[in-house]
Amino acid sequence: MRRGCQWLGGRAGEHRRAAAAASRCSGGRAFDAGTTSYCLNATERSFAEAKRACTADDGQLAELKTIEDNRAVREAMASRFAVGRMWIGLTDVAEEGNWSWVSGSPSAFEAWAPSEPNDFGGEDCAQLFGDSWTWNDLDCNVRLPSVCESPKR
């Protein structure tokens, strides 16, 4: 069964009206895990475009701060999409080698693939691999599917 895609959390009535009028998982497919609503979007975008698209839906690129978050998103990738990799909300564009989530919040959890992040040719944005649950740093201009998150309503 498909879930609805409306996100009603966050900043008060303005967003409730907007959510009532339009999908808040534009062009994507939503699922809940724990206290988070995710929106998987197969549209291929650069990291910056994907970040903006999440914000436009009152969300943000997903922050996979625990092994449970990482597993939930990866399993959705495998079961609902034929998608091998996706942008997640992690970048070192502000300071090389200092990886932080798009909200600025810290995280002790990491799931880098072996030998990653390697900054190969200047890679500053993180993708999740669907087949291994691991992350790789990639050129931010590469166009990939993406995953957004918002608080579960």
Ligand SMILES: [Ca+2]
């Ligand atoms: Ca880098």
Ligand SMILES: [Ca+2]
């Ligand atoms: Ca890399």
